[in-house]
Amino acid sequence: MTTLIRGCRPWGGTICDVLVRDGRIAERGSGLAAPDGATVIDGAGQMLLPGLVDAHTHLDKTLLGTPWHPHSAGERLIDLITNERRVLSELQLDPALQSRRMVHHMLERGTTRIRSHVDIGTDIALRHFHGVAETRETCADLAAIQIVAFPQTGMMILPGVADLMEQAVKEGAEVIGGLDPVGIDRDPRGQLDAVFAIAGRHGCEIDIHLHDLGEMGAITIEMMAERTAALGLKGKATVSHGFCLGDVDEKRLEGLIGLLLENDIAIATCGAGHYPIPPILKLRAAGVRMSAGSDGVRDAWGPLNNGDMLERAYQLAWHGDTRDDPGIETMLELATQGGAQAMGATDYGLDVGNRADLVLVAGETAAEAVCYHPPREMVMTGGRIVVENGVSLLEPI
């Protein structure tokens, strides 16, 4: 299938035409002729973005596609965890179906690559993992999905979870996860030793949820850095959320940034209006790799995340009162290239030869597209058009 997108602005630059052939970007230029039989799309001077990348979400637990479920949890992290288990067990949802629904939901908003944390626990064993792994296959042409084996209910406090997580890695989870080694497990040495040992044995990536604030979070990053260095895992680890980086004082932050750089530890942020979040512009200026994610979308943790990564870039700008164009553009970079790099993509972006994951959206500049995050006019994944004239072509699930 060949498609010519006429008159669009790749990343807000000069207007040009983009030819897509065999699922790849074949040519960029002005006045390109449409090959015989090619579909022609009028870019109408709109922004052409590479497919958005959601580098931190939870595909297995969304309530999308079910009737609206009023949020019912208390406010503490542990209330949210317990409540979710109750809701999911009451609703008896199928993780394969739910994750497929969410992939479609995200695709309709322009997201073509997704790193999903997937719950693993002694109660559910590998059921969620198998469901999302199934979706990773069934949706392989639509979106690139990475799975993080994630101990939502704790790791060291529940004997057996570490083994289940390692089993998931053996069965194809690309990343080993973790969760507040101090705050949840109360055993940072135990959890981090176990997680890094699994990564060492299987050569997988590491991505640890770190909500712990202040020194609790800071010592966790120090311990991650020590283990990264000791096991030769430089460039393999990611800290998700990392609220502590927005919470410690300037001097402590400088030290932590040094450790992140030395060990090439990346940061994934989801924003979060009421928490301190990592100081994005400062970390990026220092050279720290960063990506962005939606976190859980309409799930038992609450309904505030809606799975739109262009809007999430806006939320990141809003959080730090970033008003200048280069700063706003940085937020979009987190939601595109930053995420693709975090996922190890090698064929990503708007250059010729890359996979044709493309989004058309109203706007003259990256900053404008972020600030208005209007509905996606066109979404293409691997050369296949899934949203046309703002209307989804995907079958409802």
Add this chain to the structure above:
Amino acid sequence: MTTLIRGCRPWGGTICDVLVRDGRIAERGSGLAAPDGATVIDGAGQMLLPGLVDAHTHLDKTLLGTPWHPHSAGERLIDLITNERRVLSELQLDPALQSRRMVHHMLERGTTRIRSHVDIGTDIALRHFHGVAETRETCADLAAIQIVAFPQTGMMILPGVADLMEQAVKEGAEVIGGLDPVGIDRDPRGQLDAVFAIAGRHGCEIDIHLHDLGEMGAITIEMMAERTAALGLKGKATVSHGFCLGDVDEKRLEGLIGLLLENDIAIATCGAGHYPIPPILKLRAAGVRMSAGSDGVRDAWGPLNNGDMLERAYQLAWHGDTRDDPGIETMLELATQGGAQAMGATDYGLDVGNRADLVLVAGETAAEAVCYHPPREMVMTGGRIVVENGVSLLEPI
């Protein structure tokens, strides 16, 4: 013109039909027959909301309709004020045209009532005021607009501004404004005496921008309360922004809430991701009147505000991590009834007899509509349909 909206959910309730005749809500019920010649709209089970209300914006200064203007100001309040004057004088925009553009922009997003602060200064005199007053007339059928005479560049520090502001009130500004009496004028006694005296003389409302944090803001609220009581202006004053209410300690806050209630001083909030904002749920529970606004939309202050009040309700929920349905619904109340009340509307809401300012939007519940804030499917103002099937029927300006 008669319109029957079939099968919608007023404020997320049970599905019913709504009949609109002569610009008013004429009937609500199930299985209503369409009168001869009536336009019939398929509500498709969507939410029906009353027109959104933007209780704090700046119609006169938007750059909407002009090419994207990269943000160029420094970070301090004074940098932003100075930069704006430079940009507006360079671009030579017409406040009447710009405010009309913004009214259309807002209407397309469902906003039918607007309180706009309008710059008054010794450099521009009443030029912006006259422009927006013109738009208030030309758009009278489309949106109810209130004007606040606003001393953007300072009041007591620029001799002549107070007189110009009073002149604006004489010429029909419904509200007398103010700006950080401590932080900008360094003369809280002078500014507040002048503002309240004008209100006392003309019986207009008062609405003061208060960005000043901590005690600087708190003493300003105390001084507003004193003058409200002394001049018998209970129920006439609004504090806009009021960041200090999110910044002082619990005990100080309780005292300030007491003053707000005693003098029926209202609060208008625009959110603001990086500032403390008034604790909405706490203030509302105490009985403080509250409304919400977009603040300036795509202007020289920055591009982050986009003029969508349904999304702004979401931003307010996001800011305080409000995840429960009643809490999220409260944010929507600020952007609807709360704003209408702030503007003194007497024919507002979804009940029979009120002006037919109506918005159809996908969603089963108020919380769902807020969290997704999808494009408006239908917008009606005074019975006139201005957005149909998601497409604006307004002439481009």
